[in-house]
Amino acid sequence: MQDAGFVRQAFAGIASRYVLANHVLSLGIDCLWRRTTARRIQQLKPARVLDLATGSGDLTQAVQAACPDAKILGADFSVPMMREAQKRGLRALVAADGMNLPFQDASFDVLTVAFGLRNMASWPTALQEMSRVLRPGGRLFVLDFSIPRMPGLRQAYLFYLKHIMTRIAGWITGKREAYVYLCGSIEKFPSGKDMNALICANGFQTATATPLTFGIASLYEAVK
Template sequence: MPDPIYVRNAFARIADRYVMTNHVLSMGMDFWWRHVVTKRIKALRPGKLMDVASGTGDLALKIQDEIPQCEVMATDFCAEMLAHASSRGVRKTLVADALDLPFETDEFDVVTVAFGLRNMGDYELALKEMRRVLKPGGHLFILDFSLPEGILRVPYRLYLHHVLPKLAGLLTGEKDAYEYLGDSIEQFPAGDKMIQLLERTGLRDGTADPLTFGVVTVYEAVKR
């Protein structure tokens, strides 16, 4: 599991360059990934949503703009990242640890976490907390990196472990903040393993939908 202190310090150092760096490293595909998630959420017509590990607020902003009737709360354990989310227009933010969320049980219609669960110190505990704050029948959406299958797997892993850290280092001046990224993706439960983890934490009807040849995956599950 990732070291939470290391992760928080790393994100604090790159907060002011995080948005631009993500767009470059994903070649702009991050816009499409958030669109896919937001479209699925919009169909649910939620009244209250929490974006966990919101960072600089990219997904929270997208949901806030596309679903104006939904009250969006963005949380993150890195205050520096959330400060950028606020400055970019996220209306409600709160510094909070995903492993101990300061919200009532059964409070949200939808909970989202984009590229954040992988960085948490205890996946199962984090998922249990997200489930707790969901209303019965509420939906959890996870968007995170995964590894492609087939012929793309080897070149993608080369990019992930060798090219990406160097490119990110040039963009942010903090190469070490991205050096752990490849290993974190390799170790993160994906596909059926994630579905099994969701079921163990009390969620049902889990689905896994790979995007962009499997570079990322959207998971959705419902609170029992």
């Protein structure tokens, strides 16, 4: 279980520098990951998309660019983060907690969550809510960090997470403690087959995992 109060406070504290920190810490590769996700969604030609934990709206923008005819709604429980999304021109936004979404059953064709499920209070409860608001046959896309399995790269990446990334992020945002939590949560978050099993145990029929950039991130696609 994640501490929802701490997570809310942490994101409020880094909201204004969140996008810059992401781009610096990933060397801009996070933009490529979002475009990859958007291209997958484009093939489905969805009418209604929910971007949960939308934050500053990076994935919402990528999906809107790929699917200009779709109605895309961004939802997040951090109002300061959504204010950053508004500054970037996003208007279809709603304050919502992933544990209790304010939408009717089967409301969306596609639901996306990028770097957000990991921070929700209960992963199973959040996934069940995502399944509820998706129509039968709807698709879930989860984009998040993962730990590379290649031995040498794995150790190097863990060292980067624990000793380098937190310092750089702290310098950029002035909130190192927030990134100590965020970086630590990556190692605890299930990935690969474990994440597929978690998704399928909570409202989805099938799930596949696609490693991105040598497994530093993974894209999960599931069918309700």
